[in-house]
Amino acid sequence: MTDWLRTSAVWRVVVVLVVVLAAMVADVAAHHSTGYYSKEQKDFVTLQGKVTRWEFRSPHSQIYLEVRDKDGKAVVWRFESTPAAWLLREGFKQDSLAVGDEITVEGFSIPGQPFAWLGKVTKADGTRLLPQRSSATPDWWKP
């Protein structure tokens, strides 16, 4: 009987913990899960390149960045971010970027792919564009 009570109490604690943890994310929702972007530091990228496309839109704004790899070959990276409505609140505008801009971008990539979730943009004049943190932004990253 005592064993059962102890076991039952343990399970009650487990259930409460699960509910509390689930509640911590209950109020946050996004367009869809972005779990395919890695949060590991080894997949974090900092790239310098030229903007070839800037899509200020929904559900995901995107920056396409032409980067030269170590052999000098041009590779276009796609950085995905939050919707235009969210970026506006963070100071982004349609004309925040333009094709041809030389920028440095930090992001969290899909391993082995030239696709990443946008962390921040630093323009040639030092201006920073910082989207709101989302579920795809790892906790360890400090802009």
Add this chain to the structure above:
Amino acid sequence: MRHRHGPDNGSVRAAVTGAVTLALVTLLAVPPLLAQSPSASVPNLTGIWHRKGPLGGKRNMPAVPTNRGAGFEKAFDDAFSPTYDCLAAPVPGLMNDNYDFEIIQQTDRVILKYEKMDIVRTVWLEGHGHPKPAANDYVHQGHAVGRYENGRLVVVTTNFTFDPRGFSANQFIPGSTLKKMTERWWRDGDILKLDSVTEDPLSLKQPFLYGFEWTVRTEPLTTYDCDPADSRWGAQWHKSKYPADK
């Protein structure tokens, strides 16, 4: 000699004057329904509203599914999510997303315009002869009927189509065609408040409670204009729960 011209002119004049006076008195006495000016019973909810936080600072708890609802969620494969095709989650999930919205109160209806996916909900106010939906008439955001009661707008929404995102945009406890949502909206100074209860006997073990607060927003809403190709782009990266077909 005095001529008579049909009915006595004096009595006709008196009748017309009386009718006009009565009409004027009536118009002045009747509450200005068209203007929808705030009163003790009709709260002024019109405006654009910016997300503030959970009602009273009390965190909203997630929906608790029945075994049937939990089984569906476990089996559901993300690739099926209608979100990938620019279809917003139905309420209440639509409201629990980081976007603002607008309320427009009209004489016989209340319009809710959501920044998320540019969704528009119409709340048909009682007492204006709006037709009821037919028994087999289902709508993605449901059919909403409203009334003003004790300073609150009370909205009851039924006739939802089935949707895997019954209670949240990112969870897949399904909303069945039996889902019913009751919202109570009121204004406290410049804070808009919502207290809602959603029931679904097939999917929920207990009613799902959702409350939130908004502050006045002065900028217009941002057009969402969902791009279908962009919306579906992420689906290719999700690993299916199921083995590939051979």
